[in-house]
Each structure stands twice: as C-alpha cells, then as structure tokens.
Amino acid sequence: MQNYVAVKKLSKEYSCRRLFADVSITIPDRSVFVVLGHNGAGKTTFLRIICGLVPATSGQVDFVLCGNVLTAAEKRAKVGLVSPDLELYGELSAVENLEFFSGVRGLPFSLQRAREILEFVGLKGRGHDYVATYSSGMKQRMKYAQALLHEPPILILDEPTANLDEVGVALVDTIIRRQKEKGIVIMATNEPREVCYGDQQLSLA
Amino acid sequence: MATSSFPWLSRSLAVLRKDLRIEFRTRYAYSALLMFAITTLVTVSFSVGGFMSGPEMTDIAAALLWIILFFSAMAGLSRTFVQEEESGTVIALKMAAEPEPVYIGKYLFNVVLLFSLTVLVVPLFVVMLNLSVVLVGGFLATVFLGAMGLAGASTILAAIVAKAGAKGSLMTVLSFPILLPLMLGAISATRTALGGGPPGAINADLLMLFFYNGVALAASLLLFEYVWNE
Numbered sequence: 021m022q023n024y025v026a027v028k029k030l031s032k033e034y035s036c037r038r039l040f041a042d043v044s045i046t047i048p049d050r051s052v053f054v055v056l057g058h059n060g061a062g063k064t065t066f067l068r069i070i071c072g073l074v075p076a077t078s079g080q081v082d083f084v085l086c087g088n089v090l091t092a093a094e095k096r097a098k099v100g101l102v103s104p105d106l107e108l109y110g111e112l113s114a115v116e117n118l119e120f121f122s123g124v125r126g127l128p129f130s131l132q133r134a135r136e137i138l139e140f141v142g143l144k145g146r147g148h149d150y151v152a153t154y155s156s157g158m159k160q161r162m163k164y165a166q167a168l169l170h171e172p173p174i175l176i177l178d179e180p181t182a183n184l185d186e187v188g189v190a191l192v193d194t195i196i197r198r199q200k201e202k203g204i205v206i207m208a209t210n211e212p213r214e215v216c217y218g219d220q221q222l223s224l225a
Numbered sequence: 226m227a228t229s230s231f232p233w234l235s236r237s238l239a240v241l242r243k244d245l246r247i248e249f250r251t252r253y254a255y256s257a258l259l260m261f262a263i264t265t266l267v268t269v270s271f272s273v274g275g276f277m278s279g280p281e282m283t284d285i286a287a288a289l290l291w292i293i294l295f296f297s298a299m300a301g302l303s304r305t306f307v308q309e310e311e312s313g314t315v316i317a318l319k320m321a322a323e324p325e326p327v328y329i330g331k332y333l334f335n336v337v338l339l340f341s342l343t344v345l346v347v348p349l350f351v352v353m354l355n356l357s358v359v360l361v362g363g364f365l366a367t368v369f370l371g372a373m374g375l376a377g378a379s380t381i382l383a384a385i386v387a388k389a390g391a392k393g394s395l396m397t398v399l400s401f402p403i404l405l406p407l408m409l410g411a412i413s414a415t416r417t418a419l420g421g422g423p424p425g426a427i428n429a430d431l432l433m434l435f436f437y438n439g440v441a442l443a444a445s446l447l448l449f450e451y452v453w454n455e
Contacts (some may be wrong), residue, residue, distance in 0.1 A: 073319060093323055096322075101316070105313055105316060106313065106316040107312055107316070108314065108317060109312075109314055111250050116243075120242070121321050122239075123235065123236065123238070123243075124236050124239045124240060124243075124318070124322040124326065125236075125322070
C-alpha cells in the first residue's frame with residue numbers, strides 16, 4: 021500500500037466542547053471514506069483538519085504518496101476540496117477562475133483544458149459568464165471544476181450533492197467512481213445514496 | 226509542475242492579475258482610496274492653500290501630503306484581505322496557494338493601487354497648494370519609497386485585520402506605530418525636497434526609507450505564513 025492517508029490519534033476540542041477524540045484510521049488508495057454524523061458533530065471540522073485548514077487539538081494527518089510523507093505545501097497540490105463554505109470569485113468568469121487557480125498552483129493553463137472540464141461538470145457554454153450570475157447548483161458544479169482542475173489524487177467532499185439537481189447528483193456519482201479508480205475520496209455526508217459509496221465509515225457522535 | 230524558473234513570481238503574478246481584474250470590475254478599494262484622498266486634498270487646499278508661502282510652510286505641506294496618503298491607504302488597502310475573508314474565497318485560495326505568493330501578489334496589488342493614487346494626488350497637491358519642488362528627483366524618490374513602504378506594511382496589517390472582528394478601526398490603530406518611522410522619514414525628505422532644508426539632508430532620509438522598505442518586506446514575508454494559517 022504505497023498511497024494512503026493516515027489519521028493518527030486525531031482530537032479536536034473547542035473551548036470545553038470535545039468534537040472527537042483519538043480518531044485513528046488509515047484510508048487506502050482507491051477507496052472512499054465517509055464521515056457521518058448529525059449537524060454539529062464535527063464532520064466539516066474533521067475534513068478541514070485533513071485539508072490543513074484547521075489545526076487539530078492533538079494528533080496528526082499524514083498523506084503518504086509513493087511511500088513519501090507529504091509536506092504541507094505538497095499536500096496542497098494533491099488535494100481537491102469541494103465544500104459549502106468554499107466560494108469562488110464571483111467577479112470573475114468560470115474560465116478566469118480556472119485560469120487563476122491554474123496560475124496560483126503553478127500549472128500551465130489552456131483554454132482547451134478549461135473548456136473540457138467545464139463541459140464535464142455541465143457548464144458548457146457558460147464559461148465566460150461571471151460566477152456571481154450562476155445559480156447555486158451551477159456554483160456547486162463550478163466548485164467541482166476547480167477541485168478537479170489539477171487532477172488531485174485525493175478528493176475531499178463536504179456535502180457533495182448540496183444544491184444539485186438529479187443530473188448534478190449523477191455527475192457527482194461519476195466523479196466519485198472515477199476518483200476511486202485512481203485515488204482517494206474522503207467525504208462528509210448523511211445522504212444514504214452517498215454513504216453507500218463508503219468502503220470505510222466514521223460516525224461522529 | 227512550475228511554469229517558470231521562479232515559481233513564486235508566476236504564482237504571485239497570478240494573484241496580482243486576479244486582484245487587478247476584480248478591482249477593475251468592482252473598484253472596491255480604489256473608490257475608497259480615491260474618495261478619501263480627493264476629499265481631504267480639496268479640504269486642505271481650501272483651508273490652508275492661501276497661506277502656503279514662506280519657508281516654514283514647507284513643514285506643514287510635507288506633513289499634510291503624508292497625512293492624506295496615510296489615511297487614504299488605511300481607507301482602501303485593507304480591502305485586499307478583508308474581501309477574501311468576507312466573500313469566503315479565502316478557503317479556495319488557501320487550498321490552492323502557498324502563503325508567500327499570496328503575500329507578494331497582494332503586496333504588488335497594493336503597490337499598484339497606491340502608485341496610481343499618488344500619480345493623481347501628488348501633482349494635484351503640488352498645484353493646488355502652489356508649492357515649488359526644489360529637488361524634483363529627491364521628491365519623486367521620496368514619494369516612490371514612501372508609497373512602497375505604506376503598501377508593504379499595510380499588506381501584512383491587512384492580513385492581520387482580516388482575521389479580526391473590528392476591522393474598520395483596527396487597521397489605523399495597528400498601523401500607526403508601525404508606519405510612524407516611515408511617515409517621519411517621508412515627511413522629513415519631502416520637506417527637504419520642497420526647499421525646507423539643506424539639499425544634502427535628503428540622502429539620509431531616502432536611505433532610511435529604503436531600509437524601512439527592506440525590513441518591512443522581509444519581516445512581512447517571515448510573519449505572513451503564521452498570520453495566513455491562523
């Protein structure tokens with residue numbers, strides 16, 4: 021098992037409230053890991069700690085690719101995140117957003133690649149519209165475009181089908197299936213349809 | 226895979242390009258900067274413009290110029306980070322970018338913003354207050370280094386302020402002690418350039434401004450990762 025995510029004795033407390041304690045789990049390559057729990061159980065916080073956006077109270081999360089533990093900067097290049105509180109630049113068009121995220125990741129940008137990815141997420145023909153003019157479902161699709169742009173081996177999804185219609189939900193199914201074939205999916209959800217994808221589950225009380 | 230031999234530079238320029246694009250479309254920061262600068266400039270010229278003669282008036286003119294630029298900077302430059310926090314784009318930015326290119330990109334954006342302001346405000350100030358610039362080169366160097374220093378210190382302060390609740394007042398309060406040495410140096414150099422002192426005295430002030438810029442930039446780059454990841 022050369023590629024995996026190792027969560028070691030992870031704990032998170034806010035003031036006097038403990039969200040979770042001593043969570044240890046290994047998420048292997050080509051698998052889907054699902055975090056379950058009621059509202060406020062700490063699902064989003066758990067994902068944010070994995071992404072490195074929020075510090076853990078104790079414990080650590082290691083990303084191991086080809087046997088090497090990644091540094092914080094390397095982790096950033098290997099993760100794609102879709103989350104309800106992640107927003108894209110509304111004053112820029114979809115293509116301009118993708119151009120920016122390519123540039124800031126140090127990747128070459130091509131209009132062809134942008135068109136392909138926008139077509140894949142169902143935004144064909146809307147690439148030059150400002151993201152602020154999109155509906156909430158279209159914004160969610162755009163978040164997938166941004167998260168998949170650098171073809172990350174690890175995809176982290178918080179409420180993956182939020183705001184999506186039936187076609188959008190089918191798109192997410194496709195994305196999860198494809199990602200599972202080549203990497204890792206970690207997602208927080210309570211939707212029975214999405215929970216079924218999980219090879220492993222963690223239930224936060 | 227980096228697209229250039231200086232990956233920080235290309236990533237910083239991506240941040241700068243994005244911020245300029247958004248600013249060009251919304252004018253959030255530039256409107257605040259410009260409105261404050263024009264309002265204070267007109268007020269100052271009407272109230273003291275008629276008395277701007279005599280050698281002691283160069284002291285007042287130099288101080289007024291930097292007061293206008295300081296408060297204009299405080300009015301607009303914090304928007305760079307506050308906007309990212311308020312709109313929720315900060316998460317996407319953190320996931321995609323390393324801290325250093327973000328700081329450099331935002332710093333360059335503030336430099337561009339402040340330079341475009343000084344290009345408008347400084348000539349207007351000189352004309353409206355009927356000032357004569359004795360050392361033109363020294364005056365331009367002072368404005369250049371002063372604006373760079375204002376932008377450098379304001380950028381790291383904006384990053385700190387963006388994390389706080391009381392954003393409006395905190396920027397000015399925090400920046401005062403940090404920008405005081407810059408302001409004193411810039412005022413002194415401007416006074417000399419306007420003929421209020423021996424011409425040779427400007428060299429020491431310009432050197433001080435130059436080193437202030439270096440220290441502010443280096444300290445900001447060292448500090449920024451901690452502020453950004455907080």
